[in-house]
Amino acid sequence: MxxxxxxxxxxxxxxxxxxxxxxxxxxxxxxxKLIELVSEGSYDVVVNLEGVDFLDSTGLGVxxxxxxxxxxxxxxxxxxxxxxxxxxxxxxxxxxKVFPIHASVxxxxxxxxx
Amino acid sequence: xADVELSIPARSAYVGVVRLAIGALARAAELDxxxxxxxxxxxxxxxxxxxxxxxxxxxxxxxxxxxNEEPSRLLVEIVDEGAVYDADGLDADDTQAELRxxxxxxxxxxxxxxxxxxxxxxxxxxxxxxxPRRTR
Numbered sequence: 032m033x034x035x036x037x038x039x040x041x042x043x044x045x046x047x048x049x050x051x052x053x054x055x056x057x058x059x060x061x062x063x064k065l066i067e068l069v070s071e072g073s074y075d076v077v078v079n080l081e082g083v084d085f086l087d088s089t090g091l092g093v094x095x096x097x098x099x100x101x102x103x104x105x106x107x108x109x110x111x112x113x114x115x116x117x118x119x120x121x122x123x124x125x126x127x128k129v130f131p132i133h134a135s136v137x138x139x140x141x142x143x144x145x
Numbered sequence: 146x147a148d149v150e151l152s153i154p155a156r157s158a159y160v161g162v163v164r165l166a167i168g169a170l171a172r173a174a175e176l177d178x179x180x181x182x183x184x185x186x187x188x189x190x191x192x193x194x195x196x197x198x199x200x201x202x203x204x205x206x207x208x209x210x211x212x213n214e215e216p217s218r219l220l221v222e223i224v225d226e227g228a229v230y231d232a233d234g235l236d237a238d239d240t241q242a243e244l245r246x247x248x249x250x251x252x253x254x255x256x257x258x259x260x261x262x263x264x265x266x267x268x269x270x271x272x273x274x275x276x277p278r279r280t281r
Contacts, residue, residue, distance in 0.1 A: 055197065056157040085189075089245060096241060120252065125251075
């Protein structure tokens with residue numbers, strides 16, 4: 032099982048495109064990448080979950096951990112997700128109130144740089 | 146009618162194997178596709194909790210998933226030999242591990258009606274749920 036992670040930078044944001052299944056086996060790879068970005072000074076991060084087929088509590092834990100890290104630097108972490116099966120996981124756990132969730136990367140990078 | 150028992154090494158790489166197996170079993174049992182998805186998530190969460198519990202406790206025993214089909218319902222049970230905990234007494238503000246576990250319990254209970262997460266006889270925890278089957 033592979034997790035694909037691609038990072039691109041805009042003027043204002045680091046955009047992390049994730050593809051595959053985020054579970055207990057693959058989530059550490061995402062955590063390491065997000066920690067690396069923050070340690071390099073990227074404090075406004077967008078995580079694009081449109082290519083994610085599966086997301087579990089370990090993946091949610093990684094995203095919450097990353098949110099705490101960027102907030103410590105007055106940064107932001109927003110998500111891109113339109114898939115019902117993934118949105119459902121955020122709703123069940125109450126995290127729709129914690130993360131700004133956008134329909135596209137353009138919307139996410141536009142919205143949180145205002 | 147199929148009764149299946151899956152025993153996996155308590156390591157994170159094997160949780161995905163269980164998801165594949167559960168997806169195939171659920172489709173073979175002709176469950177609706179949205180129930181198949183919920184079941185895969187729920188079994189994956191329960192196995193993740195068990196695998197992480199074994200890792201933390203240094204337990205080298207396998208984690209076992211049993212799948213029993215009855216005419217009107219199927220029963221799924223995930224059993225481990227890790228630390229016992231109170232699923233109703235988790236503090237999401239305590240540690241990262243406890244936050245994750247509390248989110249996992251919320252997912253299990255929301256996806257599977259009547260999901261039980263309790264200490265079992267002998268060491269460890271058992272997570273059990275039933276899924277109604279369509280009568281045809």
